Amino acid sequence: MSGNPYPLGLRLARRRVVVVGGGAVATRRVPALLDAGADVLLVSPELTPALRAHVDAGRLRWEPRRFAPADLDGAWLVQVAVDDRVAAAAVSAAAAERRIFCVRADDRAAATAWTPAVTRHGPVTVAVLGGGDPHRAMAVRDAVRDLLNVRTGLAPAGGTAAGPAGSPGGGPAATGPEAAPGSGGRAPVAAGAARGGGVPGRVALVGAGPGDPELITVKGWRLLTEADVVVADRLVPGLLLDELRPDVELVDASKIPYGPSRAQEEINRILVERALAGKFVVRLKGGDPYVFGRGGEELLACAEAGVPVTVVPGVTSSIAVPAVAGIPVTHRAVAHEFTVVSGHVAPDSPASLVNWEALAALRGTLVILMGLKNLAAITATLVRHGKDPATPAAVVQEGTTGAQRSLRSTLDAVAADVAAAGLRPPAIVVIGDVVGALDV
Numbered sequence: 001m002s003g004n005p006y007p008l009g010l011r012l013a014r015r016r017v018v019v020v021g022g023g024a025v026a027t028r029r030v031p032a033l034l035d036a037g038a039d040v041l042l043v044s045p046e047l048t049p050a051l052r053a054h055v056d057a058g059r060l061r062w063e064p065r066r067f068a069p070a071d072l073d074g075a076w077l078v079q080v081a082v083d084d085r086v087a088a089a090a091v092s093a094a095a096a097e098r099r100i101f102c103v104r105a106d107d108r109a110a111a112t113a114w115t116p117a118v119t120r121h122g123p124v125t126v127a128v129l130g131g132g133d134p135h136r137a138m139a140v141r142d143a144v145r146d147l148l149n150v151r152t153g154l155a156p157a158g159g160t161a162a163g164p165a166g167s168p169g170g171g172p173a174a175t176g177p178e179a180a181p182g183s184g185g186r187a188p189v190a191a192g193a194a195r196g197g198g199v200p201g202r203v204a205l206v207g208a209g210p211g212d213p214e215l216i217t218v219k220g221w222r223l224l225t226e227a228d229v230v231v232a233d234r235l236v237p238g239l240l241l242d243e244l245r246p247d248v249e250l251v252d253a254s255k256i257p258y259g260p261s262r263a264q265e266e267i268n269r270i271l272v273e274r275a276l277a278g279k280f281v282v283r284l285k286g287g288d289p290y291v292f293g294r295g296g297e298e299l300l301a302c303a304e305a306g307v308p309v310t311v312v313p314g315v316t317s318s319i320a321v322p323a324v325a326g327i328p329v330t331h332r333a334v335a336h337e338f339t340v341v342s343g344h345v346a347p348d349s350p351a352s353l354v355n356w357e358a359l360a361a362l363r364g365t366l367v368i369l370m371g372l373k374n375l376a377a378i379t380a381t382l383v384r385h386g387k388d389p390a391t392p393a394a395v396v397q398e399g400t401t402g403a404q405r406s407l408r409s410t411l412d413a414v415a416a417d418v419a420a421a422g423l424r425p426p427a428i429v430v431i432g433d434v435v436g437a438l439d440v
């Protein structure tokens with residue numbers, strides 16, 4: 001195909017976009033489509049766990065079968081994410097017939113639209129097409145991202161990922177584009193390519209934050225851009241994965257409640273094996289790696305195998321999610337303590353490690369993670385042990401994301417209110433007088 005591409009920003013809100021294929025490519029592409037508000041129809045006999053999580057949460061529609069041309073009726077755009085060239089060509093043909101633009105992961109020459117390398121900075125989206133070379137597009141995108149980060153004081157502090165290097169920004173000097181070349185000799189992010197063979201690998205346990213992709217730390221983001229392998233959880237913001245280089249191996253370690261789960265040992269094995277093969281592995285975990293995240297087990301497995309580990313703390317949902325719902329976990333003259341507890345084990349279970357009687361006696365804020373399933377039992381237990389049934393309570397689902405929902409209630413009514421409102425995990429329960437402390 002000749003001629004230069006003509007750049008456009010597609011406004012996809014409520015417009016049908018069809019994604020054909022349910023593998024790694026679709027897993028990477030779907031989050032940006034959802035972020036654009038598209039009405040996504042996914043056609044594929046099988047799905048990755050991450051895609052299934054989108055389906056389960058009602059964010060997109062899934063047709064569990066092979067593609068049929070009529071799937072494109074009413075669509076504005078189609079994204080082909082299958083390896084099978086014959087199947088992909090059939091989608092292309094159906095798209096051409098309907099004059100629908102068709103992105104093809106398997107064959108850019110056959111595509112009628114190309115996906116640019118993207119970096120997002122608040123309201124600004126920068127999209128780069130590399131003239132047929134995706135690596136060039138990535139390199140330019142990375143350079144632009146660094147430049148924009150310099151302007152906002154968030155530039156990576158150069159060099160390799162090792163060590164505690166780099167308080168970000170390095171002060172007020174780097175305020176304009178002119179400052180960039182001189183500011184510590186930063187090279188464009190060369191990533192995995194910089195490491196030669198035989199160099200020992202390592203693992204970084206990185207907290208991805210609670211859901212908003214901008215809530216990853218500067219260091220976590222930098223290590224992510226340098227990774228050879230990324231092992232990601234289900235709660236990790238999809239948009240972070242959207243910006244990975246295509247040569248990065250993305251391992252989906254999704255552990256969907258009550259669904260197919262990959263044993264923790266298998267995750268540990270992948271981390272150790274890839275690192276021993278010389279790779280830089282980023283284990284990306286929702287929130288903070290050590291808050292109900294099993295990060296400690298992964299650290300121990302690596303340590304046992306002699307694999308060096310860097311831990312990058314994350315913004316934990318236990319504090320951030322109440323915050324974005326207008327609830328400070330402490331407040332002057334209201335609460336001088338907050339307690340974070342897991343509600344995934346029922347209070348009367350012999351497996352429970354939580355002293356609910358002691359919690360009922362505390363004045364401060366109680367933040368309960370993974371607590372929806374057992375919420376009725378938990379609140380009844382707290383009341384039975386003397387906590388005031390009128391204590392304010394709040395529940396926040398998918399906090400810090402576009403899908404955030406929340407409700408306010410009281411200790412004795414919150415379980416019924418959650419059921420009535422149909423709130424679902426992931427959600428956080430906050431109990432205490434801080435709920436409402438900022439209401440004016």
Ligand code: SAH
Nearest residue numbers: 287288291293316317369370398399426427
């Ligand atoms: N390590 C994570 C927590 C893992 S446990 C952290 O530090 O945030 C998973 C639980 O965290 C979920 O069941 C839910 O209770 C809570 N959670 C995580 N992200 C959330 C979000 N965006 N909104 C509401 N709850 C969230």
